[in-house]
Amino acid sequence: MANCAARSYSSNLSLYTVTALLILDAEGQRVLAKYYNPPHQNATGSSNIVNDLGVGQGGPGMGGLIHLKEQKAFEKSVFEKIRRGGGEIHPLPPHLIITRTIVDLNFIIVGPLSNSNELMLNQTLSAFTDSIHLLLRGQIEKRNVLEGLDLVLLAADETVDDGIILETDAAAIAARVSRPKADTTDIVINEQTLMNAYTSFRDKVSQRIQQL
Ligand SMILES: *[C@@H]1O[C@H](CO)[C@@H](O)[C@H](O)[C@H]1NC(C)=O
Numbered sequence: 001m002a003n004c005a006a007r008s009y010s011s012n013l014s015l016y017t018v019t020a021l022l023i024l025d026a027e028g029q030r031v032l033a034k035y036y037n038p039p040h041q042n043a044t045g046s047s048n049i050v051n052d053l054g055v056g057q058g059g060p061g062m063g064g065l066i067h068l069k070e071q072k073a074f075e076k077s078v079f080e081k082i083r084r085g086g087g088e089i090h091p092l093p094p095h096l097i098i099t100r101t102i103v104d105l106n107f108i109i110v111g112p113l114s115n116s117n118e119l120m121l122n123q124t125l126s127a128f129t130d131s132i133h134l135l136l137r138g139q140i141e142k143r144n145v146l147e148g149l150d151l152v153l154l155a156a157d158e159t160v161d162d163g164i165i166l167e168t169d170a171a172a173i174a175a176r177v178s179r180p181k182a183d184t185t186d187i188v189i190n191e192q193t194l195m196n197a198y199t200s201f202r203d204k205v206s207q208r209i210q211q212l
């Protein structure tokens with residue numbers, strides 16, 4: 001019994017393997033940045049604005065990536081590693097970064113160096129980039145990714161949530177992103193239709209009132 005509990009505890013810990021998911025352009029400028037904060041960490045200092053920008057707290061057990069200034073400095077050193085070449089896997093203590101360059105974009109996944117699963121991180125990064133490929137229906141390049149940034153952000157959220165890897169199958173990620181989007185469009189249309197109907201009703205009423 002005790003053994004079993006201990007095992008499940010340690011496997012829970014290993015779920016928190018992603019510190020950040022980043023897309024930097026060919027100049028190292030941020031296109032997308034998601035920093036993850038596991039639930040057991042205190043969310044002090046987080047604000048809705050920060051969350052809306054897709055920039056969360058520092059990653060699992062990682063101080064120093066909470067503030068924008070720290071994140072920018074980190075992204076600068078990540079980009080330095082990419083520029084110097086030397087493959088896709090780079091230790092950047094206390095982080096491990098895996099990078100993939102596609103046309104004019106660099107996709108980066110960050111995990112803790114001490115206990116991250118390289119293969120799992122690599123597979124997750126592939127799933128993320130492949131799902132974007134499916135969603136954008138064409139070549140991945142900065143222009144396309146910026147145009148479809150809403151889809152790319154949703155794909156990121158379907159791939160990793162709170163530092164937990166949710167899905168490593170690109171088709172499954174793409175499917176989950178495309179489905180809710182259709183629903184959202186329906187709701188927007190319905191609300192718009194109602195709003196238009198209400199506006200024209202209100203105008204008619206105020207015209208009548210003026211005529212009285
Ligand atoms: C989290 O922060 C709140 C105040 O923002 C504090 O009262 C609480 O004790 C903190 N919890 C932990 C686990 O640090």
Ligand SMILES: *[C@@H]1O[C@H](CO)[C@@H](O)[C@H](O)[C@H]1NC(C)=O
Pocket residue numbers: 089118119122123126
């Ligand atoms: C990471 O994934 C890519 C693409 O799937 C593959 O080519 C590469 O060999 C993988 N690297 C490692 C270290 O698993």
